[in-house]
Amino acid sequence: MADNGLIVLGLDPGTRVTGYGIVREISGQAELVATGTIRTPAKKDMATRMGVIFDKLQELIRLHSPVEAAIESVFVSKNPSSAIKLGQARGVCMAACATNNIPMGEYEPTKVKKNLVGVGSAPKSQVAFMVAHCLGIKKPDWPEDASDALAIAICHLNERRMRKLTGR
Amino acid sequence: MADNGLIVLGLDPGTRVTGYGIVREISGQAELVATGTIRTPAKKDMATRMGVIFDKLQELIRLHSPVEAAIESVFVSKNPSSAIKLGQARGVCMAACATNNIPMGEYEPTKVKKNLVGVGSAPKSQVAFMVAHCLGIKKPDWPEDASDALAIAICHLNERRMRKLTGR
Numbered sequence: 001m002a003d004n005g006l007i008v009l010g011l012d013p014g015t016r017v018t019g020y021g022i023v024r025e026i027s028g029q030a031e032l033v034a035t036g037t038i039r040t041p042a043k044k045d046m047a048t049r050m051g052v053i054f055d056k057l058q059e060l061i062r063l064h065s066p067v068e069a070a071i072e073s074v075f076v077s078k079n080p081s082s083a084i085k086l087g088q089a090r091g092v093c094m095a096a097c098a099t100n101n102i103p104m105g106e107y108e109p110t111k112v113k114k115n116l117v118g119v120g121s122a123p124k125s126q127v128a129f130m131v132a133h134c135l136g137i138k139k140p141d142w143p144e145d146a147s148d149a150l151a152i153a154i155c156h157l158n159e160r161r162m163r164k165l166t167g168r
Numbered sequence: 169m170a171d172n173g174l175i176v177l178g179l180d181p182g183t184r185v186t187g188y189g190i191v192r193e194i195s196g197q198a199e200l201v202a203t204g205t206i207r208t209p210a211k212k213d214m215a216t217r218m219g220v221i222f223d224k225l226q227e228l229i230r231l232h233s234p235v236e237a238a239i240e241s242v243f244v245s246k247n248p249s250s251a252i253k254l255g256q257a258r259g260v261c262m263a264a265c266a267t268n269n270i271p272m273g274e275y276e277p278t279k280v281k282k283n284l285v286g287v288g289s290a291p292k293s294q295v296a297f298m299v300a301h302c303l304g305i306k307k308p309d310w311p312e313d314a315s316d317a318l319a320i321a322i323c324h325l326n327e328r329r330m331r332k333l334t335g336r
Contacts, residue, residue, distance in 0.1 A: 045274070047239075050259050051266020058267075071215075080251040084242045087255020088262065091218050095260045098219020099226075106213070 006160075007033060009066035009102065010153025011057075012145050013089035016040060018053050019145030022064050023135070023153040028161070030154055032135045033064055035146040050092045057096035069097040069104040070156035072112060072148075105156045115155040127151050174328075175201060177234035177270070178321025179225075180313050181257035184208060186221050187313030190232050191303070191321040196329070198322055200303045201232055203314040218260045225264035237265040237272040238324035240280060240316075273324045283323040295319050 005026035012019035017040075022033040038056045040049035071093060074086075097104050110120035116130040128147045132140040134154050140147065173194035180187035185208075190201040206224045208217035239261060242254075265272050278288035284298040296315045300308040302322050308315065 045272070047237075047262035047266050047272035047274075050262035054263035054267050069215075074249070074252045080248055081242070083248040083251035084255035084258070087252035088259030090252070091256030091259030092263045094215035094218035094256065095222035095263055098215050099222050104213070104215035106215075 005031075006068070006157070007064060007066045008153045008156050009060070009064070009069040009097070010149040010151070010156065011069065011071045011093045011097075012148040012152065013053075013071065013086065013093045014145065015046070015049060015085045015089045016042065017143075017145050018089055018093065019143070019147070019149035020057070020060060021146055021148075021150030021153045022060065022066060023150060023157060025157045025161075030134050030157055032137060032150070034060070035142050035150055037143055037145045046088065050088060053089060053092045054096050057093065058100075061096065061100050061102065066102055068156065068160075069093075069102045070152045071104055071106055072152055073106045073108045105159070107152060107155050107159070112151050112155045115158050116151055124148075173199075174236070174325070175232060175234045176321045176324050177228070177232070177237040177265070178317040178319070178324065179237065179239045179261045179265075180316040180320065181221075181239065181254065181261045182313065183214070183217060183253045183257045184210065185311075185313050186257055186261065187311070187315070187317035188225070188228060189314055189316075189318030189321045190228065190234060191318060191325060193325045193329075198302050198325055200305060200318070202228070203310050203318055205311055205313045214256065218256060221257060221260045222264050225261065226268075229264065229268050229270065234270055236324065236328075237261075237270045238320045239272055239274055240320055241274045241276045273327070275320060275323050275327070280319050280323045283326050284319055292316075 005024040007024045010021040018038040021035040024033050040052045113122040114120040117126050131150045173192040175192045178189040186206040189203040191198050192201050208220045281290040282288040285294050299318045
Protein backbone atom coordinates (compact mmCIF):
# COMPACT_ATOMS: atom_id res chain seq x y z
CA MET A 1 0.00 0.00 0.00
CA ALA A 2 1.32 3.45 -0.89
CA ASP A 3 2.09 5.70 2.08
CA ASN A 4 0.03 8.83 1.52
CA GLY A 5 1.22 10.21 4.80
CA LEU A 6 -0.60 11.66 7.74
CA ILE A 7 -2.26 15.00 6.99
CA VAL A 8 -2.65 17.43 9.90
CA LEU A 9 -4.53 20.73 9.98
CA GLY A 10 -3.07 23.35 12.33
CA LEU A 11 -5.27 26.30 13.26
CA ASP A 12 -4.62 29.72 14.75
CA PRO A 13 -8.12 31.11 15.34
CA GLY A 14 -9.10 34.77 15.36
CA THR A 15 -12.34 36.59 14.54
CA ARG A 16 -10.51 38.87 12.10
CA VAL A 17 -7.86 36.50 10.78
CA THR A 18 -7.70 32.73 11.25
CA GLY A 19 -4.46 31.12 10.15
CA TYR A 20 -4.39 27.57 8.80
CA GLY A 21 -1.53 25.29 7.99
CA ILE A 22 -1.91 21.85 6.44
CA VAL A 23 1.11 19.59 6.71
CA ARG A 24 1.69 16.04 5.58
CA GLU A 25 4.12 13.69 7.30
CA ILE A 26 5.54 11.19 4.91
CA SER A 27 8.33 8.80 5.90
CA GLY A 28 9.00 10.86 9.01
CA GLN A 29 9.39 14.10 7.06
CA ALA A 30 6.96 17.02 7.25
CA GLU A 31 5.95 18.66 3.99
CA LEU A 32 3.71 21.60 3.24
CA VAL A 33 0.30 20.88 1.73
CA ALA A 34 -1.38 24.29 2.03
CA THR A 35 -1.28 27.35 4.23
CA GLY A 36 -2.90 30.74 4.41
CA THR A 37 -5.36 32.88 6.30
CA ILE A 38 -9.12 33.18 6.41
CA ARG A 39 -10.04 36.86 6.63
CA THR A 40 -13.55 37.76 7.72
CA PRO A 41 -15.42 40.80 6.37
CA ALA A 42 -14.93 43.44 9.11
CA LYS A 43 -18.17 45.27 8.34
CA LYS A 44 -20.41 42.21 8.62
CA ASP A 45 -22.00 41.06 11.87
CA MET A 46 -20.18 38.51 14.00
CA ALA A 47 -22.40 35.54 13.07
CA THR A 48 -21.78 36.12 9.36
CA ARG A 49 -18.04 36.33 10.03
CA MET A 50 -18.09 33.07 11.99
CA GLY A 51 -19.93 31.51 9.05
CA VAL A 52 -17.14 32.62 6.71
CA ILE A 53 -14.55 30.84 8.88
CA PHE A 54 -16.67 27.70 9.09
CA ASP A 55 -17.42 27.51 5.37
CA LYS A 56 -13.79 28.05 4.41
CA LEU A 57 -12.66 25.35 6.86
CA GLN A 58 -15.25 22.96 5.42
CA GLU A 59 -13.82 23.67 1.96
CA LEU A 60 -10.22 23.11 3.15
CA ILE A 61 -11.19 19.87 4.90
CA ARG A 62 -13.01 18.59 1.83
CA LEU A 63 -10.07 19.52 -0.40
CA HIS A 64 -7.18 18.19 1.70
CA SER A 65 -8.79 15.51 3.93
CA PRO A 66 -6.76 16.10 7.11
CA VAL A 67 -7.16 13.22 9.56
CA GLU A 68 -6.07 15.12 12.67
CA ALA A 69 -6.10 18.74 13.76
CA ALA A 70 -4.28 20.89 16.30
CA ILE A 71 -4.90 24.20 18.02
CA GLU A 72 -3.22 26.26 20.72
CA SER A 73 -4.65 26.05 24.22
CA VAL A 74 -6.45 29.03 25.57
CA PHE A 75 -4.38 32.01 26.55
CA VAL A 76 -6.09 33.26 29.69
CA SER A 77 -4.61 36.69 30.32
CA LYS A 78 -6.76 38.49 27.75
CA ASN A 79 -9.55 40.79 28.86
CA PRO A 80 -13.08 39.26 28.91
CA SER A 81 -14.25 41.06 25.77
CA SER A 82 -11.39 39.87 23.55
CA ALA A 83 -11.51 36.49 25.30
CA ILE A 84 -15.12 36.03 24.14
CA LYS A 85 -14.14 36.98 20.58
CA LEU A 86 -11.18 34.61 20.56
CA GLY A 87 -13.43 31.92 22.03
CA GLN A 88 -15.93 32.37 19.23
CA ALA A 89 -13.36 31.78 16.52
CA ARG A 90 -11.96 28.81 18.50
CA GLY A 91 -15.45 27.30 18.83
CA VAL A 92 -15.96 27.55 15.07
CA CYS A 93 -12.62 25.83 14.38
CA MET A 94 -13.46 23.09 16.87
CA ALA A 95 -16.94 22.50 15.45
CA ALA A 96 -15.67 22.39 11.87
CA CYS A 97 -13.17 19.67 12.79
CA ALA A 98 -15.46 17.72 15.12
CA THR A 99 -18.36 17.62 12.67
CA ASN A 100 -15.94 16.08 10.16
CA ASN A 101 -14.72 13.54 12.75
CA ILE A 102 -11.25 15.03 12.88
CA PRO A 103 -9.80 14.69 16.40
CA MET A 104 -8.07 17.81 17.67
CA GLY A 105 -4.97 18.11 19.81
CA GLU A 106 -4.45 21.14 22.05
CA TYR A 107 -1.00 22.54 22.88
CA GLU A 108 0.02 25.41 25.09
CA PRO A 109 1.80 28.25 23.27
CA THR A 110 5.02 27.61 25.24
CA LYS A 111 4.80 23.92 24.33
CA VAL A 112 4.64 24.77 20.61
CA LYS A 113 7.68 27.05 20.92
CA LYS A 114 9.62 24.54 22.97
CA ASN A 115 8.76 21.78 20.51
CA LEU A 116 9.99 23.70 17.48
CA VAL A 117 12.82 25.83 18.86
CA GLY A 118 13.71 24.10 22.12
CA VAL A 119 12.85 27.14 24.24
CA GLY A 120 9.34 27.96 25.52
CA SER A 121 10.02 31.67 25.42
CA ALA A 122 11.41 31.74 21.87
CA PRO A 123 10.54 34.84 19.80
CA LYS A 124 8.03 34.51 16.97
CA SER A 125 10.68 35.09 14.33
CA GLN A 126 12.63 32.06 15.53
CA VAL A 127 9.52 29.87 15.46
CA ALA A 128 8.80 31.11 11.92
CA PHE A 129 12.38 30.27 10.90
CA MET A 130 12.03 26.73 12.26
CA VAL A 131 8.65 26.25 10.57
CA ALA A 132 10.21 27.04 7.18
CA HIS A 133 13.24 24.89 8.02
CA CYS A 134 11.14 21.87 9.04
CA LEU A 135 9.16 22.11 5.79
CA GLY A 136 12.32 22.58 3.68
CA ILE A 137 11.15 25.95 2.35
CA LYS A 138 13.96 28.44 1.78
CA LYS A 139 11.95 31.62 1.27
CA PRO A 140 8.61 31.33 3.06
CA ASP A 141 6.05 33.78 1.68
CA TRP A 142 3.18 33.19 4.10
CA PRO A 143 1.82 35.66 6.67
CA GLU A 144 2.48 35.36 10.41
CA ASP A 145 -0.90 33.81 11.26
CA ALA A 146 -0.31 31.11 8.66
CA SER A 147 3.16 30.45 10.07
CA ASP A 148 1.70 30.13 13.58
CA ALA A 149 -0.83 27.59 12.32
CA LEU A 150 1.92 25.62 10.58
CA ALA A 151 3.92 25.64 13.83
CA ILE A 152 0.99 24.04 15.66
CA ALA A 153 0.57 21.40 12.95
CA ILE A 154 4.30 20.54 13.07
CA CYS A 155 4.26 20.46 16.88
CA HIS A 156 1.34 18.01 16.70
CA LEU A 157 3.23 15.74 14.29
CA ASN A 158 6.34 15.82 16.51
CA GLU A 159 4.38 15.15 19.70
CA ARG A 160 2.50 12.36 17.99
CA ARG A 161 5.71 10.71 16.81
CA MET A 162 7.18 11.08 20.31
CA ARG A 163 4.13 9.46 21.89
CA LYS A 164 4.37 6.60 19.43
CA LEU A 165 8.08 6.08 20.17
CA THR A 166 7.66 6.21 23.93
CA GLY A 167 4.42 4.22 23.80
CA ARG A 168 2.56 6.90 25.78
CA MET B 169 -50.87 31.16 -0.23
CA ALA B 170 -51.05 29.55 3.20
CA ASP B 171 -49.30 31.47 5.96
CA ASN B 172 -46.84 29.03 7.45
CA GLY B 173 -45.55 31.72 9.75
CA LEU B 174 -42.09 32.95 10.51
CA ILE B 175 -39.95 30.43 12.36
CA VAL B 176 -37.25 31.80 14.67
CA LEU B 177 -34.52 29.91 16.52
CA GLY B 178 -33.48 31.43 19.86
CA LEU B 179 -30.19 30.27 21.37
CA ASP B 180 -28.67 30.46 24.83
CA PRO B 181 -25.13 29.12 24.32
CA GLY B 182 -23.01 27.36 26.92
CA THR B 183 -20.24 24.77 26.66
CA ARG B 184 -22.06 22.52 29.14
CA VAL B 185 -25.66 23.29 28.29
CA THR B 186 -26.96 25.19 25.27
CA GLY B 187 -30.63 26.09 25.36
CA TYR B 188 -32.69 26.33 22.19
CA GLY B 189 -36.18 27.60 21.58
CA ILE B 190 -37.95 27.47 18.24
CA VAL B 191 -40.98 29.69 17.93
CA ARG B 192 -43.34 30.31 15.02
CA GLU B 193 -45.21 33.56 14.56
CA ILE B 194 -48.48 33.04 12.80
CA SER B 195 -51.00 35.83 12.35
CA GLY B 196 -49.16 37.94 14.91
CA GLN B 197 -49.25 35.20 17.55
CA ALA B 198 -46.19 33.32 18.81
CA GLU B 199 -46.47 29.56 19.17
CA LEU B 200 -44.04 26.95 20.40
CA VAL B 201 -42.42 24.69 17.81
CA ALA B 202 -39.71 23.00 19.88
CA THR B 203 -37.53 23.73 22.86
CA GLY B 204 -34.91 21.96 24.92
CA THR B 205 -31.24 21.82 25.78
CA ILE B 206 -28.15 20.40 24.14
CA ARG B 207 -25.97 18.84 26.82
CA THR B 208 -22.36 18.11 25.96
CA PRO B 209 -20.45 15.11 27.35
CA ALA B 210 -18.43 16.60 30.25
CA LYS B 211 -15.66 14.02 30.01
CA LYS B 212 -14.92 14.59 26.34
CA ASP B 213 -12.46 17.19 25.07
CA MET B 214 -13.75 20.65 24.19
CA ALA B 215 -13.59 20.17 20.41
CA THR B 216 -15.76 17.05 20.61
CA ARG B 217 -18.23 18.92 22.81
CA MET B 218 -18.41 21.82 20.35
CA GLY B 219 -19.06 19.25 17.62
CA VAL B 220 -22.01 17.88 19.61
CA ILE B 221 -23.57 21.36 19.78
CA PHE B 222 -22.97 21.95 16.08
CA ASP B 223 -24.37 18.60 14.95
CA LYS B 224 -27.49 18.94 17.10
CA LEU B 225 -28.11 22.46 15.78
CA GLN B 226 -27.73 21.20 12.22
CA GLU B 227 -30.34 18.55 13.00
CA LEU B 228 -32.73 21.09 14.54
CA ILE B 229 -32.29 23.46 11.60
CA ARG B 230 -32.94 20.67 9.10
CA LEU B 231 -36.01 19.54 11.02
CA HIS B 232 -37.68 22.89 11.71
CA SER B 233 -36.28 25.19 8.99
CA PRO B 234 -36.00 28.42 11.00
CA VAL B 235 -35.51 31.44 8.76
CA GLU B 236 -34.05 33.75 11.41
CA ALA B 237 -32.13 33.27 14.64
CA ALA B 238 -31.43 35.28 17.77
CA ILE B 239 -28.85 35.22 20.53
CA GLU B 240 -28.00 37.34 23.56
CA SER B 241 -25.18 39.84 23.20
CA VAL B 242 -21.98 39.17 25.03
CA PHE B 243 -21.98 39.61 28.77
CA VAL B 244 -18.58 41.16 29.45
CA SER B 245 -18.13 40.92 33.21
CA LYS B 246 -17.08 37.26 33.21
CA ASN B 247 -13.49 36.27 33.89
CA PRO B 248 -11.32 35.59 30.82
CA SER B 249 -11.36 31.81 31.22
CA SER B 250 -15.15 31.46 31.34
CA ALA B 251 -15.43 34.20 28.69
CA ILE B 252 -13.39 32.04 26.28
CA LYS B 253 -15.62 29.04 27.01
CA LEU B 254 -18.82 31.03 26.53
CA GLY B 255 -17.33 32.48 23.35
CA GLN B 256 -16.64 29.00 22.01
CA ALA B 257 -20.25 27.90 22.37
CA ARG B 258 -21.42 31.23 20.91
CA GLY B 259 -19.13 30.78 17.90
CA VAL B 260 -20.54 27.32 17.25
CA CYS B 261 -24.12 28.65 17.39
CA MET B 262 -23.22 31.49 15.04
CA ALA B 263 -21.47 29.22 12.54
CA ALA B 264 -24.33 26.70 12.53
CA CYS B 265 -26.81 29.46 11.65
CA ALA B 266 -24.57 31.32 9.21
CA THR B 267 -23.59 28.21 7.25
CA ASN B 268 -27.33 27.58 6.78
CA ASN B 269 -27.91 31.20 5.66
CA ILE B 270 -29.97 32.03 8.73
CA PRO B 271 -29.41 35.68 9.74
CA MET B 272 -28.95 36.20 13.46
CA GLY B 273 -30.14 39.06 15.63
CA GLU B 274 -28.26 39.98 18.82
CA TYR B 275 -29.98 41.42 21.87
CA GLU B 276 -28.57 42.57 25.18
CA PRO B 277 -29.82 40.62 28.19
CA THR B 278 -31.54 43.73 29.60
CA LYS B 279 -33.22 44.29 26.23
CA VAL B 280 -34.67 40.77 26.27
CA LYS B 281 -36.03 41.30 29.81
CA LYS B 282 -37.41 44.72 28.99
CA ASN B 283 -39.03 43.37 25.85
CA LEU B 284 -40.82 40.54 27.62
CA VAL B 285 -41.49 41.93 31.08
CA GLY B 286 -41.16 45.69 30.57
CA VAL B 287 -38.29 46.00 33.03
CA GLY B 288 -34.62 45.45 32.14
CA SER B 289 -33.80 44.20 35.62
CA ALA B 290 -36.67 41.68 35.83
CA PRO B 291 -35.89 38.43 37.68
CA LYS B 292 -35.52 35.21 35.66
CA SER B 293 -38.74 33.77 37.10
CA GLN B 294 -40.75 36.67 35.73
CA VAL B 295 -39.19 36.28 32.29
CA ALA B 296 -39.99 32.55 32.40
CA PHE B 297 -43.58 33.34 33.35
CA MET B 298 -43.94 35.73 30.40
CA VAL B 299 -42.38 33.21 28.00
CA ALA B 300 -45.03 30.64 28.92
CA HIS B 301 -47.75 33.30 28.79
CA CYS B 302 -46.72 34.54 25.32
CA LEU B 303 -46.77 30.97 24.02
CA GLY B 304 -50.10 30.17 25.69
CA ILE B 305 -48.62 27.32 27.74
CA LYS B 306 -50.15 26.95 31.19
CA LYS B 307 -47.70 24.56 32.75
CA PRO B 308 -44.29 24.91 31.10
CA ASP B 309 -42.09 21.88 31.64
CA TRP B 310 -38.87 23.05 30.04
CA PRO B 311 -35.58 23.77 31.86
CA GLU B 312 -34.29 27.29 32.54
CA ASP B 313 -31.81 27.32 29.63
CA ALA B 314 -34.61 26.38 27.24
CA SER B 315 -36.82 29.13 28.68
CA ASP B 316 -34.02 31.67 28.22
CA ALA B 317 -33.65 30.63 24.58
CA LEU B 318 -37.40 30.95 24.04
CA ALA B 319 -37.28 34.43 25.60
CA ILE B 320 -34.65 35.49 23.04
CA ALA B 321 -36.71 34.06 20.16
CA ILE B 322 -39.85 35.88 21.36
CA CYS B 323 -37.89 39.10 21.86
CA HIS B 324 -36.64 38.82 18.27
CA LEU B 325 -40.18 38.36 16.94
CA ASN B 326 -41.42 41.36 18.93
CA GLU B 327 -38.52 43.57 17.88
CA ARG B 328 -38.97 42.51 14.30
CA ARG B 329 -42.67 43.37 14.35
CA MET B 330 -41.88 46.71 15.97
CA ARG B 331 -39.29 47.52 13.30
CA LYS B 332 -41.79 46.64 10.59
CA LEU B 333 -44.47 48.85 12.16
CA THR B 334 -42.17 51.80 12.65
CA GLY B 335 -40.46 51.26 9.30
CA ARG B 336 -37.02 51.19 10.95
